[in-house]
Amino acid sequence: MSLRIEQIEESRRKQRPASDAELAFGRYFTDHMMMWNFSAEQGWHDLRIVPHQPLTLDPASMILHYGQQVFEGLKAYRTAEGGIHLFRYRDHLARLARSAARLCIPAFDQQQFADALRQLVLLDRHWVPESDGCALYVRPTIIATDPFLGVRPSQTYLFYVILSPVGAYYPEGFNPVRIMAHDSYVRAVAGGVGEAKTAGNYAASMLAQLEAKKQGFTQVLWLDGKEHRYVEEVGTMNIFFKIGEEIITSPLTGSILPGVTRDTTITVLRDWGYTVSERALTIDAVLAAAADGSLDEVFGTGTAAVISPVGHIGFRGKTERVGDGLTGELSQRLFDHITALQYGRVPDTHGWVERIDL
Numbered sequence: 001m002s003l004r005i006e007q008i009e010e011s012r013r014k015q016r017p018a019s020d021a022e023l024a025f026g027r028y029f030t031d032h033m034m035m036w037n038f039s040a041e042q043g044w045h046d047l048r049i050v051p052h053q054p055l056t057l058d059p060a061s062m063i064l065h066y067g068q069q070v071f072e073g074l075k076a077y078r079t080a081e082g083g084i085h086l087f088r089y090r091d092h093l094a095r096l097a098r099s100a101a102r103l104c105i106p107a108f109d110q111q112q113f114a115d116a117l118r119q120l121v122l123l124d125r126h127w128v129p130e131s132d133g134c135a136l137y138v139r140p141t142i143i144a145t146d147p148f149l150g151v152r153p154s155q156t157y158l159f160y161v162i163l164s165p166v167g168a169y170y171p172e173g174f175n176p177v178r179i180m181a182h183d184s185y186v187r188a189v190a191g192g193v194g195e196a197k198t199a200g201n202y203a204a205s206m207l208a209q210l211e212a213k214k215q216g217f218t219q220v221l222w223l224d225g226k227e228h229r230y231v232e233e234v235g236t237m238n239i240f241f242k243i244g245e246e247i248i249t250s251p252l253t254g255s256i257l258p259g260v261t262r263d264t265t266i267t268v269l270r271d272w273g274y275t276v277s278e279r280a281l282t283i284d285a286v287l288a289a290a291a292d293g294s295l296d297e298v299f300g301t302g303t304a305a306v307i308s309p310v311g312h313i314g315f316r317g318k319t320e321r322v323g324d325g326l327t328g329e330l331s332q333r334l335f336d337h338i339t340a341l342q343y344g345r346v347p348d349t350h351g352w353v354e355r356i357d358l
C-alpha cells in the first residue's frame with residue numbers, strides 16, 4: 001500500500017524560537033503532517049504526508065457538533081548520539097485503536113499507520129530538539145467529517161498527525177503541585193468514555209479546573225463519578241500514592257484512562273521490588289494518611305510531564321501536606337529512570353524504546 005509524500009519547499013524551522021528553552025508545550029508545529037481518509041466505499045485510503053496546513057471542513061461536519069473524535073499523545077526523543085527514539089509508540093497506537101472502537105470510528109491497519117508515522121517523524125527529524133528534557137510531541141487525531149446534523153456515527157473520517165517540538169516540562173527542576181478534590185464535579189463515569197482519549201472528556205473537565213485554579217490549586221484530583229469517594233486521576237494524568245511501604249493507584253475501572261506512563265511506572269516499581277496495588281482508595285484514607293504522617297509521596301504520571309510530584313491536597317476547604325511538601329525520593333528516582341530510558345541512557349529491558357533513524 002502506497003504512502004504519497006509531498007514535501008514542503010522551504011522548511012519553516014527558522015520560525016520556531018532559536019532556543020529549546022523557549023519552546024514550551026504545543027505552540028510550534030513542524031513542516032509536515034500525515035493525513036488519511038476514510039469513506040464507507042473506499043475504507044481507509046489516500047495515506048499521505050503533506051505540508052502542515054489548515055483543514056477545510058464543512059461547518060456541518062459531525063466532529064464540530066457531536067465530538068466524535070479520538071486522539072493520542074506520544075513523544076520522539078533525540079539521544080546523546082543523535083539517534084531518534086520513539087517510546088512505547090505501539091502501545092499508544094493500540095490505545096488509539098481501542099479509543100476509536102469506543103467512539104464507533106472504523107478500525108485502521110495499525111502496522112500501516114506505524115510505518116507512516118515513523119516516516120513522518122523521520123522526514124521532520126531536524127525538528128526533534130536536542131536539549132535534555134525536550135522532545136518532539138506526536139499528536140495523532142481522528143475526526144468525523146460527514147456534513148450531517150443527525151446523531152449517528154459518521155461515514156467519513158479524517159485521520160491526521162501533527163508534530164510539535166516541546167520544551168522541558170521542568171526547566172527549573174521539580175515543583176510539587178497543589179491539587180484539589182471536588183465532591184460535585186466528575187471527569188468520567190464507568191460505562192462512559194473516560195477510558196478513551198476523546199475530546200469531550202477534556203471539555204468536561206475545564207470548569208472544575210478553573211475553580212481549582214481560583215482556589216489556589218494547580219490541578220483537580222478527580223474522584224469517582226458514582227460515590228465521589230475514590231481517587232481516580234489528577235488533571236490529565238494517572239495518580240499514585242505511597243502510603244508506608246505500599247504504592248497504590250486506581251484499578252482500570254472504566255472511567256480511568258489507561259496511561260502508558262502508568263503502566264511503565266508500575267512495571268519499573270515492581271522491577272525495583274516495590275509493592276504496587278491497583279486498588280480502590282478513598283479520599284478519606286488519603287487525607288487520614290497525610291494527617292498521621294504515613295502518606296510519603298503522591299505523584300501524577302503522563303507522557304507530557306512523565307512524573308508530576310504533588311505537595312498538597314485540598315478537599316472541602318481543608319488542605320493537607322504530602323510528606324514534607326517537597327519532591328519525594330521515589331518520584332525523583334522514577335523521573336530520572338524513565339527519562340533515562342526514553343533518551344537511551346540506560347538499557348531498555350522491556351522493549352519499550354524503538355530507534356527509528358537507522
Ligand SMILES: *Cc1c(COP(=O)(O)O)cnc(C)c1O
Pocket residue numbers: 073197233235236237238257258259260261262301302303304
Ligand atoms: C493521556 C492521559 C493520561 C496519561 O496517559 P499516558 O499514556 O501516560 O500519556 C492519563 N489520564 C488522562 C485523562 C489522559 O488523557
